[in-house]
Amino acid sequence: MKLPGTSQLQHGSPDQRSSQGERTSDRLLQLLKQHGSLCAAQLSEALGMTEQGVRRHLTRLAGAGLIEGYSGKPQGRGRAQQLYRLTEQGEARFPKSYPTLCMDLLHHLRAEYGPDAVGRVMNSRAQTLAAEVQAEWGPDLPLAQRLEQLTRKFQEANYGSVLEQSGDCYYLTHHNCPHLAVACEFTELCLAERDMIADLLETEVRCEARASTGASQCRYRISKSESAAVPTASSDVPH
Amino acid sequence: MKLPGTSQLQHGSPDQRSSQGERTSDRLLQLLKQHGSLCAAQLSEALGMTEQGVRRHLTRLAGAGLIEGYSGKPQGRGRAQQLYRLTEQGEARFPKSYPTLCMDLLHHLRAEYGPDAVGRVMNSRAQTLAAEVQAEWGPDLPLAQRLEQLTRKFQEANYGSVLEQSGDCYYLTHHNCPHLAVACEFTELCLAERDMIADLLETEVRCEARASTGASQCRYRISKSESAAVPTASSDVPH
Numbered sequence: 001m002k003l004p005g006t007s008q009l010q011h012g013s014p015d016q017r018s019s020q021g022e023r024t025s026d027r028l029l030q031l032l033k034q035h036g037s038l039c040a041a042q043l044s045e046a047l048g049m050t051e052q053g054v055r056r057h058l059t060r061l062a063g064a065g066l067i068e069g070y071s072g073k074p075q076g077r078g079r080a081q082q083l084y085r086l087t088e089q090g091e092a093r094f095p096k097s098y099p100t101l102c103m104d105l106l107h108h109l110r111a112e113y114g115p116d117a118v119g120r121v122m123n124s125r126a127q128t129l130a131a132e133v134q135a136e137w138g139p140d141l142p143l144a145q146r147l148e149q150l151t152r153k154f155q156e157a158n159y160g161s162v163l164e165q166s167g168d169c170y171y172l173t174h175h176n177c178p179h180l181a182v183a184c185e186f187t188e189l190c191l192a193e194r195d196m197i198a199d200l201l202e203t204e205v206r207c208e209a210r211a212s213t214g215a216s217q218c219r220y221r222i223s224k225s226e227s228a229a230v231p232t233a234s235s236d237v238p239h
Numbered sequence: 240m241k242l243p244g245t246s247q248l249q250h251g252s253p254d255q256r257s258s259q260g261e262r263t264s265d266r267l268l269q270l271l272k273q274h275g276s277l278c279a280a281q282l283s284e285a286l287g288m289t290e291q292g293v294r295r296h297l298t299r300l301a302g303a304g305l306i307e308g309y310s311g312k313p314q315g316r317g318r319a320q321q322l323y324r325l326t327e328q329g330e331a332r333f334p335k336s337y338p339t340l341c342m343d344l345l346h347h348l349r350a351e352y353g354p355d356a357v358g359r360v361m362n363s364r365a366q367t368l369a370a371e372v373q374a375e376w377g378p379d380l381p382l383a384q385r386l387e388q389l390t391r392k393f394q395e396a397n398y399g400s401v402l403e404q405s406g407d408c409y410y411l412t413h414h415n416c417p418h419l420a421v422a423c424e425f426t427e428l429c430l431a432e433r434d435m436i437a438d439l440l441e442t443e444v445r446c447e448a449r450a451s452t453g454a455s456q457c458r459y460r461i462s463k464s465e466s467a468a469v470p471t472a473s474s475d476v477p478h
Contacts, residue, residue, distance in 0.1 A: 033399070033414060033415065033455075034399070034414045034455075034456075035455070036454075036455030036456075037455075091419070094397075094399075094415050095397040095415065095417055096338070096397075096417050096418065096419070097396065097397060097417040097418060098337035098338045098340075098341055098418060098420075098421070099335070099337045101337075101341055101417075101418045101421060102337055102340055102341040102344065104364050105341065105344065105345070105348075105360055105361075105364060106344070108360045108361075108363040108364045108367070109344075109348060109360050111363060112356075112359055112360055112363050113352060113356075117351075117352075120351055121344055121347045121348050121351055122344075122347075124347040124350060124351050125343050125344060125347045128347070157336065158333075158334040158335075158336060160272070160273070160333075175272055175273045176272065176333045176334065178334055178335050178336040178340075179335065179336060179337060179340045180330070180335070181337075182337070182340060215275075216272075216273075216274070216275030216276075217273075217275075
């Protein structure tokens with residue numbers, strides 16, 4: 001059984017890389033990744049350790065939701081036995097390159113369909129999101145309640161959003177940008193979000209800070225007076 | 240100082256969620272995320288622990304590359320002192336949603352520009368990648384060497400690629416798909432990759448397995464005879 005040349009596992013935690021046990025768990029996950037599924041005896045041989053030791057790792061990894069056991073035939077032959085494979089969560093620990101792919105595609109979208117294409121696609125997405133939000137609102141929902149529900153939507157989408165009020169304004173602050181790398185290169189994403197918020201609230205919405213331009217957060221100032229609604233100008237996003 | 244309502248930190252490791260120390264580290268990172276930068280005294284107050292205790296966490300998080308210290312004025316006022324902020328690696332631990340964004344954009348690309356638009360953008364990207372690879376090759380590089388270099392490119396891009404030969408064929412196997420979620424929904428990504436490989440190698444390339452259709456890996460069978468080059472048919476990607 002051939003071990004891959006380089007470890008591909010990604011680590012997120014500050015102090016988890018140290019122990020021998022973790023290196024063994026990494027190699028075990030890597031083997032399941034490469035072979036699809038294996039039994040304890042095969043893992044024991046590949047890792048050069050006892051089956052008892054392998055089972056300790058398997059129990060811990062299954063407990064963490066990274067692998068699962070099932071009954072099957074190794075390579076489709078012989079008697080059925082307990083095999084192990086990665087769960088979706090285990091699969092997710094292998095390196096992904098979605099930010100790069102996303103930015104690549106947007107660059108090529110622009111190259112193929114012209115300078116306005118990125119904005120057009122971003123706005124199409126924002127309008128769909130807005131329609132989904134609006135579908136849950138009654139016809140005459142007051143601004144304060146719309147804003148509360150919108151804040152909750154952003155929170156559910158991992159924006160770390162906080163709503164505050166001061167004087168004649170609300171302040172909506174996102175403490176996390178879940179697509180920061182893309183926003184840094186394509187302002188269209190930020191503009192579409194700001195326009196979507198203004199359309200949903202039907203009031204004046206100004207962007208006062210942007211994570212994508214170096215601020216530690218994104219902050220919107222939202223006028224309490226619904227009659228203050230003005231067409232949003234693209235130029236109010238800080239650069 | 241207000242702590243955010245929900246923890247946003249993502250955890251990748253099987254057995255790291257347990258200790259009190261890690262929960263404190265999480266809250267510390269969360270505070271830096273929310274406030275941009277803070278000094279040890281501010282963190283001590285917000286976390287309800289001694290400055291000495293805070294410093295122990297700061298040292299460990301800085302050692303792990305998640306935060307960095309620098310000299311500055313808190314909120315831009317008063318005397319300069321040691322402040323702490325997230326590094327890019329620390330920032331990356333907060334939740335991101337690039338796969339979702341990427342798929343959203345591709346759906347809206349199709350909605351705005353028609354059914355062939357996704358393929359057109361994917362092929363445009365593949366052609367650029369191919370041109371970059373080709374630029375490093377001499378004019379008459381033999382197939383075996385082209386294939387070795389292409390395999391290395393895929394390895395560098397985290398495809399976990401392995402090259403083998405058997406009889407009159409090479410087999411190129413990717414043990415990791417760095418954009419699996421997108422490939423599962425948009426076959427265009429797989430087709431563009433296969434066509435790119437065939438164009439670069441100028442020989443017959445057949446896709447025998449696809450991670451995006453449930454296989455544990457992607458595998459290409461590549462004819463050793465360069466004269467075997469035939470126009471690649473879209474239909475050879477397993478569904």
